[in-house]
Each structure stands twice: as structure tokens, then as C-alpha cells.
Amino acid sequence: MPPDEALRQAPLLAQLSDQQLERLRAKAQIVQVQAGQWLFTQNDPAEFFYFVHSGQIRLFRLSAEGEEKIIELIGAGQTFAEALMFMGTGRYPVCAAALVPTELVAIDATDFTAMLRESPETCFALLGSLSQRLHALIAEIDNLALHSASVRFARWLIAELPIDTDELTLAWPKSTLASRLTIKPETWSRITRRLSEQQVIAVHGQVIRVLDRKALQQLGDSGDPALIPARQARKTG
Amino acid sequence: MPPDEALRQAPLLAQLSDQQLERLRAKAQIVQVQAGQWLFTQNDPAEFFYFVHSGQIRLFRLSAEGEEKIIELIGAGQTFAEALMFMGTGRYPVCAAALVPTELVAIDATDFTAMLRESPETCFALLGSLSQRLHALIAEIDNLALHSASVRFARWLIAELPIDTDELTLAWPKSTLASRLTIKPETWSRITRRLSEQQVIAVHGQVIRVLDRKALQQLGDSGDPALIPARQARKTG
Missing domain, CATH: 2.60.120.10 (Jelly Rolls)
Structure with missing residues (x-):
């Protein structure tokens, strides 16, 4: 046993x-x-x-x-x-x-x-435990979805980037570009924030500057969660 | 309200x-x-x-x-x-x-x-409902993981496939190849079974024949769940 x-x-x-x-x-x-x-x-x-x-x-x-x-x-x-x-x-x-x-x-x-x-107390403890696990799984799915959106974003950016420079000036509003990549505008924001924190890109208004082309390439190639780190699911209630 | x-x-x-x-x-x-x-x-x-x-x-x-x-x-x-x-x-x-x-x-x-x-009956109903939702989420995560493994499999197969033929003879045991793609042997089996059902490939012993190169290419390119259909999470208890 x-x-x-x-x-x-x-x-x-x-x-x-x-x-x-x-x-x-x-x-x-x-x-x-x-x-x-x-x-x-x-x-x-x-x-x-x-x-x-x-x-x-x-x-x-x-x-x-x-x-x-x-x-x-x-x-x-x-x-x-x-x-x-x-x-x-x-x-x-x-x-x-x-x-x-x-x-x-x-x-x-x-x-x-x-x-x-x-024991109603035991019922409550189990309800609490199942609720927590649900939150953790939803966070994990959210994270997997973020990763797959990040891969699409990286591939798009590599494809759009001019050969002679590391800067791309966005010709369209963020919401339009996000929609072309089938990601939500808030996901676009999370991805660019995450990649900025990791010093892969820097965003200034409509300009995206690629700071680490190799890391971006790796993210675009990856089928594995690699560059975009897993956000830990915690006990949040 | x-x-x-x-x-x-x-x-x-x-x-x-x-x-x-x-x-x-x-x-x-x-x-x-x-x-x-x-x-x-x-x-x-x-x-x-x-x-x-x-x-x-x-x-x-x-x-x-x-x-x-x-x-x-x-x-x-x-x-x-x-x-x-x-x-x-x-x-x-x-x-x-x-x-x-x-x-x-x-x-x-x-x-x-x-x-x-x-009402213990209400507690039980909620425990049942949370348990079902947990199962559905675990199935969804499993499915997302299967998709990402399928993308790796498709890319590997495209890269390995000789130019002049649609057949690849596996030079290594399945377990070795699966491990190189960081997928479990049972996931390898699920992917090849799924792709066979979809008539994208046909497997005969150590030989994989590609029946639909375009579909395989699409799967390899995809960041979206596309070719490998979502297995529906049902009420299983």
C-alpha cells in the first residue's frame, strides 16, 4: 500500500x-x-x-x-x-x-x-483542496497558451524584421497585429513585457528593437516551454 | 445580476x-x-x-x-x-x-x-462538479502537451525524410527517437496512431510512409492546435 x-x-x-x-x-x-x-x-x-x-x-x-x-x-x-x-x-x-x-x-x-x-469540516477541506488544484491547472493552461502565442509572436517578428537593422516600426495598431497572430491584445502586452524583462526586445511606442536575435530565434523554433518562463501557480484561493 | x-x-x-x-x-x-x-x-x-x-x-x-x-x-x-x-x-x-x-x-x-x-448533498454535488472540472482540465493540458509533441514530431519527420522518396526507415528504436524529441514512448505511439487515422502517415514496422506531406508541413509550422484534434473531455467521473 x-x-x-x-x-x-x-x-x-x-x-x-x-x-x-x-x-x-x-x-x-x-x-x-x-x-x-x-x-x-x-x-x-x-x-x-x-x-x-x-x-x-x-x-x-x-x-x-x-x-x-x-x-x-x-x-x-x-x-x-x-x-x-x-x-x-x-x-x-x-x-x-x-x-x-x-x-x-x-x-x-x-x-x-x-x-x-x-464531517462537514472534511467536506470543506476537500472543496478547498479541489478548488486550489483547479486554480493551479487553469494557470498552467494559461501558461501553455501564452507559450504558444509567444512562439507565434517570435516567428512573426523574425519574419517582419528588416535585414539591415534590429528595429521594426509597427505599421498597424497593436490590436490589429495581435488579431493577425490570433492572440488577444492583452496577451500581446504580456508577451512584449515578458520579452522586455528578459532583454530579448525593447519596445518604445511603435518601435520594437530586437536586443537578442538568437534568443528570439530559439523561441520561434521551440516546441518546448523555454524562453517564456512558467508562471508559478500558487495557493491563491 | x-x-x-x-x-x-x-x-x-x-x-x-x-x-x-x-x-x-x-x-x-x-x-x-x-x-x-x-x-x-x-x-x-x-x-x-x-x-x-x-x-x-x-x-x-x-x-x-x-x-x-x-x-x-x-x-x-x-x-x-x-x-x-x-x-x-x-x-x-x-x-x-x-x-x-x-x-x-x-x-x-x-x-x-x-x-x-x-446540506451534505450540496457538498457532494459541489465535490462532484469540481472533480469533473479537474478531469476536464487535466485532459486539456494533456492535449496541449500532445499537440506540442506532435509539432516536434512533424518537424523531425520532415527534416529526416529523404528528398526523393516519401518513406523513412527508422534507424533507431522508437524509444530512442522518442527520447531525442523529448516525448514519452507512449506519446510517440499516440501521435503516430492519430496521424495514421488522419491518413497523414502510414506506419509499417520500422517504415514511416508520408501520405500527405502538406498536412505534415502545416502541423510542423503550426503554433495553433490544428491537425491533431482536441480529444473531448467528457464526464468520466
């Missing part, structure tokens, strides 16, 4: 007391599945929700023709089928199979909800 | 009954802030959490030197400062200011938690 720290990776288990985790363990089972092996199938009664300790699980639906439609991949540290428990639907709406050898903890849904009914 | 459908965009409000939303409205206030105007400052008592109806809010911390460190941007349909309420911390840990003219609903945190204490 994974140690408490491992279980507490999941937002739904993060805020449980030691006693509550102990109670959960007493009713929980370790499940090992081989690569390709099924864990449950669509419409099976949903008596458990699962924590993935190691490996990866594929959730999918089967069409009438037997074709698989992947719904979600669940990695280590994540739980799945827990929303079902709260919604009282009673049956798994998808199939689950292992992509690689996978170890899971099957958590008794009935006992888990009983534990929550006994 | 925004209509019920607008408020229900937020996972925390999505599952409230009409009566509960009515009660929330009775205690809620509409707040309008201009671009640049502050909503609250670090250490203010946290009596409300907020729903953004329109506009955008910047959450930030101030360093001792007065420098701003952006923590998070909150857009329309999102709530913020709700985790605080569940954690009972009592004070905002950040400052909040509007980036653009913004309309918010200030929701009475004391009354909201009282409403939840009266």
Missing part, C-alpha cells in the same frame, strides 16, 4: 487526517493490472473509486461497432471515478484498462462518502 | 438548486471595477468570494520593494478566493485588480458555507 505522502498527491485525499487515511486504508484494496488488462467495463456497478499509484490507465467508451473512443488518460497520483461517487450515478460510464503495468488503490466509495457525511 | 446560466458556468455554483441560487443572490452584491482599479489588497478580511461575470482580474503579490508578482489571471465564468472560504484562513493572501473594466458578483462567504453545512 502506498505511503500517506503518495496518497496525498490526489487533491481528494490531500486534506484527510491521519486517522481518516487509516480508515480508508482499512477498507481499500491494492489492485495490479498488466498492460492491456481491463479494470472495469462500462455499466459495471461503481463500488470503488481509484487512486493510481504507478502506471497509467486509459478510460474509453466502446461504440456499437466495438471501436474505442479514448476519453481520458489517468497517470500516477491521480484519482478517477470519484465524481461518480458524489453524483450517486452508481455505474461506471466508461471502460478502464491499463496502458502499462499499473498499481492502483481501490477505495470503498460507500465508506468514503459515509466518512464525509460525518 | 447575471442570469442563473451565467453563474452556473462556475463549477462551484453549477450544481446549486434554483432555491440555493436565489438565496445566494439575496446576499450577493454586484461590483464594477475599472481597468487598473483594485478590488482588495493583501491581508484584507476575506468576507466574500467572487464570480467574474465579464472582464478579467489580476491576482498578485507585492514584494517589500513594491514590485508586483502576478499569481493568476481570472476570466469570465471563473470564481476566485473560494478556496480561502473552505480553508477558513480569513484574509486574502493576494491583491486583486481589474485588467479591463470588470463586473463581478461578490458572494457572502459566511452564508455560502452555512448553506453547505445544512
